[in-house]
Amino acid sequence: MLKFLIEKEFKQIVRNAFLPRMIIMMPVMMMLVLPWAANQEVKDVRLSIVDNDHSVYSERLVNKIISSGYFKLTDVSASNPEAMRSIESGKADIILEIQDEFEKSLINEGAARVMISANSVNSTEGGLGLSYLSAILADYATELREEQGGQAVVTAVEVPSFGVMSQYKFNPHLDYKVFMVPALMVTLLTMLCGFLPALNIVGEKEAGTIEQINVTPVKKLVFVLAKLIPYWVIGFAVLTVAIGLGALVYGIYPVGNLLTIFLFATIYILVVSGMGLVISNYSDTMQQAMFVMFFFMMILLLMSGLFTPTTSMPEWAKTITVFNPLKYFIQVMRLVYLKGSTFFEMIPQFLALCGFALALNTWAVMSYRKSQ
Incomplete structure (x- = not known):
């Protein structure tokens, strides 16, 4: 019985004029476009110069x-x-702003002052722009000291000068795409394997075909498994395509074992597909299912650590992230891709995902009402 139900699901997917194209195009577009757009690197900061000295050193x-x-000169002002x-x-x-007699x-005192004023409406851009500019000033002071053998210091505030040797582990070139691409793969799986099952049962309700299933002796568990397995297969295919695009386009390969990723993906796909089926069971129309799924998806994505670390969130938000399955799989993908972590180092994430998979799929079976 399960075999024929799974065959029915695949035939429905293939016959749909839109779904096969979306399953192919969505991973391609997300992997080719979003890594460039979802980038928190700040470049081309628009700079205004107030040069009160007009000397060789200031120039x-x-x-x-x-x-x-990092900076683009867009304005030169007199004051x-x-x-x-x-x-x-x-x-x-x-x-x-460069002071008079800079x-x-x-030359005479070995120190000079400048003033930096940053627009912090966008706090990230303002903070990073200030940081970049301060680092350039410190480097400029070091150059002058080496050339003159003196103690020239160029800084916004007079502070003791010292050298720092930075060593960046796991992402030595500070390439933001290395950090984002693994997380975007999780987002891709979440969107496809969450939304499609959420629309599946509701689509059959609207078409009236669910009534034909309800009068058959198919058990609820078998029915839910027949809905989960096709999207489990699709999720694996999409993840494989995404990993291949990450390697071919960006040269990003997992440092750890690829089988570890697929093992965790096996559980995670069941988690998001189960969540989609639960929403589908409680929805009467496709529009309702889409709105409910989109509501949960927004919260899960924003509180998953995709863009900002969960450790920097307030305590009440950290408590909420404990119940967010996306957080655990994003952690797994980044740990395997960047650090090469093994399965035994990620057992807490594995147990958490297993708990979510068991709870959500049990809920999906229990909430499916065979007599509509």
């Missing part, structure tokens, strides 16, 4: 900032109030 500092690749107007009009994001102070 050299400005050139060094522009050549860094700070004039530069502030460029920020208010949206022409600039950050102001660097060069003279460096």
Whole structure:
């Protein structure tokens, strides 16, 4: 009986004019477009310069900032109030004001001051722009010390100078795509293997074919399994395509064992498919199922650690993330891809996903009402 029900599900998917195209195009588009869009690197920060010195040293500092690749000179003002107007009009994001007698102070006193004013409406851009600019100023001061053998310091505030040697583990080039691509694979599985089962039973309710199933001796468990298995197969195929695109397009390969990813994916697909079936059981129309699924999907994605770490959330939000299956699989994907973690190092995530799979699929079986 199960075999024929699964065959029916695959035939329904193939006969649908839209689903096969979406199953193929969605992983391709997400893997080719989103890694470039879902990027928190800040570049081309619009810079306004107020140079009160007009010396060789100040010109050299400005050139060094522009050549860094992080800043784009969009405004040169004669005074700070004039530069502030460029920020208010949206022409600039950050102001660097160089003091009078900048060069003279460096040569005679070994120290000079500059003022940085950052637009923090976008706190991420303002904070990172300030950080980049401070690092360039520190590097400029180091260059002057090496050239002159003196103690030249260029800083917004006079502080002791020291050197820092940075070593970046697991992502040495700080490429944000290495961090995002594994998480986007989880998002892809969640969207496909969550939304499609959520619309499946509701679609049969609207078409009236569910009544034919209800008068058969098919047990509820067999019926739910017949709904889960096709999307389990589709999820594996989509994940394989996504891993292949990640390797071919971005050169991102898992450091750990690929079989570990598929083992966790086996459980995770059952989790999101079970959640979709639960929503489908309680929905009467496809529109209702889509809205409910979209509501939960937004919360799960935003509180999964996809963009921001869950450890930086307030305590009440951390408690909510404990019940978010996306968080655990995103952790698994990043651990395997970046650190090469083994299965035994991720047993807590495995047990959590197994618990979600058991609970949601049991709920799906119990909530399916065979007599409609």
